[in-house]
Amino acid sequence: MPESAKPRVAVVGLGSMGYGMATSLRRAGLEVIGCDVSADSVKRFVADGGKGAGTPAEAAKSADIVVSVVVNAAQTETILFGAGGVAETLAQGAVFISSATMDPEIARRLAKQLEATGRHYLDAPISGGAQRAAQGELTILASGSPAAFAKARPALDAMAAKLYELGDEAGQGAAFKMINQLLAGVHIAAASEAIAFAAKQGLDIRKVYEVITASAGNSWMFENRMPHVLDGDYAPRSAVDIFVKDLGIIQDMARSQKFPVPVSAAALQMFLMTSAAGMGRDDDASVARMYAKVTGTHLPGEPN
Amino acid sequence: MPESAKPRVAVVGLGSMGYGMATSLRRAGLEVIGCDVSADSVKRFVADGGKGAGTPAEAAKSADIVVSVVVNAAQTETILFGAGGVAETLAQGAVFISSATMDPEIARRLAKQLEATGRHYLDAPISGGAQRAAQGELTILASGSPAAFAKARPALDAMAAKLYELGDEAGQGAAFKMINQLLAGVHIAAASEAIAFAAKQGLDIRKVYEVITASAGNSWMFENRMPHVLDGDYAPRSAVDIFVKDLGIIQDMARSQKFPVPVSAAALQMFLMTSAAGMGRDDDASVARMYAKVTGTHLPGEPN
Numbered sequence: 057m058p059e060s061a062k063p064r065v066a067v068v069g070l071g072s073m074g075y076g077m078a079t080s081l082r083r084a085g086l087e088v089i090g091c092d093v094s095a096d097s098v099k100r101f102v103a104d105g106g107k108g109a110g111t112p113a114e115a116a117k118s119a120d121i122v123v124s125v126v127v128n129a130a131q132t133e134t135i136l137f138g139a140g141g142v143a144e145t146l147a148q149g150a151v152f153i154s155s156a157t158m159d160p161e162i163a164r165r166l167a168k169q170l171e172a173t174g175r176h177y178l179d180a181p182i183s184g185g186a187q188r189a190a191q192g193e194l195t196i197l198a199s200g201s202p203a204a205f206a207k208a209r210p211a212l213d214a215m216a217a218k219l220y221e222l223g224d225e226a227g228q229g230a231a232f233k234m235i236n237q238l239l240a241g242v243h244i245a246a247a248s249e250a251i252a253f254a255a256k257q258g259l260d261i262r263k264v265y266e267v268i269t270a271s272a273g274n275s276w277m278f279e280n281r282m283p284h285v286l287d288g289d290y291a292p293r294s295a296v297d298i299f300v301k302d303l304g305i306i307q308d309m310a311r312s313q314k315f316p317v318p319v320s321a322a323a324l325q326m327f328l329m330t331s332a333a334g335m336g337r338d339d340d341a342s343v344a345r346m347y348a349k350v351t352g353t354h355l356p357g358e359p360n
Numbered sequence: 361m362p363e364s365a366k367p368r369v370a371v372v373g374l375g376s377m378g379y380g381m382a383t384s385l386r387r388a389g390l391e392v393i394g395c396d397v398s399a400d401s402v403k404r405f406v407a408d409g410g411k412g413a414g415t416p417a418e419a420a421k422s423a424d425i426v427v428s429v430v431v432n433a434a435q436t437e438t439i440l441f442g443a444g445g446v447a448e449t450l451a452q453g454a455v456f457i458s459s460a461t462m463d464p465e466i467a468r469r470l471a472k473q474l475e476a477t478g479r480h481y482l483d484a485p486i487s488g489g490a491q492r493a494a495q496g497e498l499t500i501l502a503s504g505s506p507a508a509f510a511k512a513r514p515a516l517d518a519m520a521a522k523l524y525e526l527g528d529e530a531g532q533g534a535a536f537k538m539i540n541q542l543l544a545g546v547h548i549a550a551a552s553e554a555i556a557f558a559a560k561q562g563l564d565i566r567k568v569y570e571v572i573t574a575s576a577g578n579s580w581m582f583e584n585r586m587p588h589v590l591d592g593d594y595a596p597r598s599a600v601d602i603f604v605k606d607l608g609i610i611q612d613m614a615r616s617q618k619f620p621v622p623v624s625a626a627a628l629q630m631f632l633m634t635s636a637a638g639m640g641r642d643d644d645a646s647v648a649r650m651y652a653k654v655t656g657t658h659l660p661g662e663p664n
Binding site for chain 1: 464536
C-alpha cells in the first residue's frame with residue numbers, strides 16, 4: 057500500500073486502553089486522530105505527536121476507521137448517534153470498530169442502525185490490560201461482515217497479537233466476550249472466597265498461592281489477581297464495578313433467554329456487596345477484602 | 361539403606377488411585393502388601409507380583425508404613441479403628457499415611473487418636489489422576505510431625521512428583537486440599553454454566569473452548585474437563601458425587617466457622633442437581649449436561 061493510501065484512524069476514548077491502542081496504531085505508521093471527553097488526555101496525545109479532535113464527529117470526519125474504546129453500550133451509542141457523534145460525519149464505506157463489552161443484542165442493533173446509513177460496523181471486544189494495549193498485543197474477539205473486516209484490517213493488525221474472527225455478523229464477538237466475562241467474574245469471586253477462607257483457618261496464604269497455582273484449583277484469574285491480596289495492594293488495575301456491569305449483563309441475557317445461571321448470579325452478588333461497601337472503584341481483588349472484613353479475617357495490609 | 365532394611369508398605373484400598381500408588385511403590389523396590397474390600401482387586405495385585413492381605417490388620421502386621429487410599433473420613437476411620445483395622449496390629453513407631461480428602465478437624469482427631477497408641481499419622485491428601493498415581497507423579501499435600509515425615513519419606517518419594525510439607529500437625533494438609541477442592545468445584549460448575557450458556561446462544565462450543573483457553577476466563581478445570589463436553593463423553597474420570605462430598609465438607613467447615621461461602625454454595629447446588637438427575641456416578645463434566653437438559657440446549661452426543 058503506497059504511503060498516501062494509508063488509512064486514517066480516529067480513536068475515540070483515550071483512557072488507559074484507548075491511549076495504548078492509539079499509540080500502537082501510530083507505531084504501525086497510521087495517521088491517528090485522538091478524541092476524549094477529557095481535554096487533558098487529548099492534549100497529552102497531541103504532545104506525544106498525535107492529532108486531536110474536540111468531538112467524535114470531528115475526529116471521524118476524514119477517517120477511514122474509527123476505533124471506539126469506551127466502557128459500555130450506552131457510551132458507544134452516544135459516540136455513534138449522539139450530538140457531535142460519529143454518524144454525523146463518517147464517510148460512506150468507512151468502518152466503526154466497537155471494543156466495548158456489551159449485550160450481543162445491543163451490538164446487533166447498533167450495527168444494523170449504522171449499516172443502514174452506508175457505513176460498516178465491526179463488533180470487536182478486546183481482552184488484555186493497558187500494557188498489552190500499548191504494545192499492540194491485545195486479544196480481539198471480532199465479528200462482522202467481510203467488508204467490515206477488510207476495511208478494519210490495518211487497525212486490527214496494529215492493535216492485536218491475537219485476532220479471533222468469530223462470525224459474519226455483529227453480536228458474535230460480544231457473545232464470546234460475555235462467556236469469557238462470566239468465567240472471569242466467577243473465578244475472581246471464587247479466588248476471593250477461597251483465599252479469605254484459607255486465611256480464616258490460619259493458613260499461610262503465600263503458601264496457598266504456591267500450592268493452588270500448581271494444582272487443579274488454579275485459574276488465570278487466581279494466578280493474576282491474588283498477588284494483589286498477598287501484597288495488600290488494591291490500586292485498581294481493573295475495578296470491581298467492571299464486573300458489577302459485566303455479570304449484570306450476563307444476568308440480563310440469561311433471564312431474557314430463560315436460562316438459569318446460579319453460579320455467576322452468586323458471584324455478581326459478591327461484587328455488588330464489595331461495591332456497596334465502598335470499594336467499587338478499587339481493584340477487583342477487593343472482593344477478598346470484603347469477605348475478610350465481613351468475617352473479621354486478617355489479610356495483609358488490612359486493619360482487622 | 362541396605363536391602364534388608366527397606367521398609368515394608370501396606371496399601372489399603374486398591375481402586376484406580378491406590379492400585380497405581382501400590383505399583384509405584386513396588387517399582388521403587390519396596391515390598392508392598394495390598395488390601396481391598398474387593399477380593400478381585402487383591403487377586404489382580406498378587407497376579408501382578410505383589411502380596412495380598414485379607415484385612416487392614418493383616419496387611420499392617422509387618423508394615424513400617426501403611427498408605428490408606430480411600431474416599432472419605434468414614435472409610436479412613438474404619439480402616440484404622442474398625443474391626444480388623446490397622447490399629448489392631450500396626451507396630452509401635454510405624455506410620456499411617458492418610459490420603460483421603462476430609463474435614464481438617466477429623467484429620468486432627470484421627471491423628472490424635474492414633475498417636476496416643478504410639479504410632480505416627482501423616483495427613484497427606486493427594487492430587488492428580490490415576491495415570492499420575494501409576495507413574496509415581498502425584499502431588500501430595502502433607503502435614504504431620506517430623507517423625508511421621510521421616511518414617512513416611514521412602515513411600516512419599518516413590519509416589520509423589522511434588523511433595524508439599526505444609527506444617528507439623530495433621531489437619532493442615534487437609535485444609536490446603538479443601539481450599540483446592542473449593543476452587544476446583546466452583547470452576548467445574550462455572551465451566552459447565554458457561555459452555556451450556558454459550559451453546560444456548562448458538563455459539564460453536566469448540567471455538568468457545570479455543571478462545572477461552574487462550575483468555576483470562578481460563579481455568580485448569582475448564583481446560584481439562586470441557587473436552588468431555590465437546591466429545592459428549594461422560595465416562596467417569598472423576599465423578600459428580602466426589603464434588604457433592606467435597607463441596608459439602610466446605611459447607612460444613614464454613615458454617616461451623618460462621619464464614620459465608622455463597623459462590624461454592626451455589627456450585628454445590630449444581631452438583632447436587634446433577635446427582636439428583638441421575639448422573640452422580642458420571643463424569644463431573646455432567647454438570648454441563650444438567651444445564652443443557654434443564655434448558656433444552658443441545659450439546660454434542662445428547663438427545664435434545
